[in-house]
Amino acid sequence: MKRAEGIVLAMLGIAAAAAAVFVIAYALEWSTQILGLSLGAAFAFIAVALVLAGKRVAPGEVVAEDRPGLGDEGEQLALEQDITEGGKGVSRRGVLLGGAAATGTALSAALVLPVASLGPKPGDQIGASPWRRGTSVLDEEGVHLAPTDIALGGFVTGYPEGSDRRELGSPIVLVKLRPDELDLPADRSDWDADGVLAFSKICTHAGCTINLFRYPLYEPTSPGPALVCPCHYSTFDVTTGGDRIFGPAGRALPQLPLDVDADGRLIAGGEFSGAIGPSWWGVRKQ
16 A cells, blocks of 8 residues: 555656646746646656556545454554554645645646736736838848739738848738729828739738738729738738728738839838737737
């Protein structure tokens, strides 16, 4: 019995250590493989501990034995010794309960901590934008883009020169319309560059990547030009500067002002019209 209890306690300790490794790996952004192995090991050792506790530690049957009346002082001393040893057994089980509580705490932390990945930290803006006035616009091959590189009704992904493309604020979508199709707000009337418009590529609903552009071929019976998110079909009117016209997104798609440098290449004319990314916490406050 004592040996089985010791093994169970060891299994719980290893499980707690594995859960702690998961927490550390998550905080330090270690590889996904380490996260999976540590969490899997925690569950595996807990399972072994439960099976062993059920078979070796917890009583499997109840046996009743008649005890004759106490006849002399020796029998009384033996009974007191049995009670004392029984108390020690309860104490060992208390240690097991303590180990189980420690393991449960570590595992709970490992399971709750990833909730932070569901959105940005409260009060923080998601993905500070690297776009500033004069930032050159590059295509996916790292080549400078010009208005003539984008066909009418075309859709191109752009990135800021000299910045990390993996940042949420980096990718933009570039579309080209006819001048007579534009109906931009008065304060953005000069935000296009020869009909080319730029918007954040991150949907304001759940952060999906926008990669669909609707451009009508027969205007009398077709809806107007719009960017569409493939995840939940939030739709943004590019002619009016990214207004949401359909879907669950709670606000417009941020627009980036464009200009043309002395070499005829596209550059940013300033910063986005609003905070990029989903309308969570800090972004909603902007």
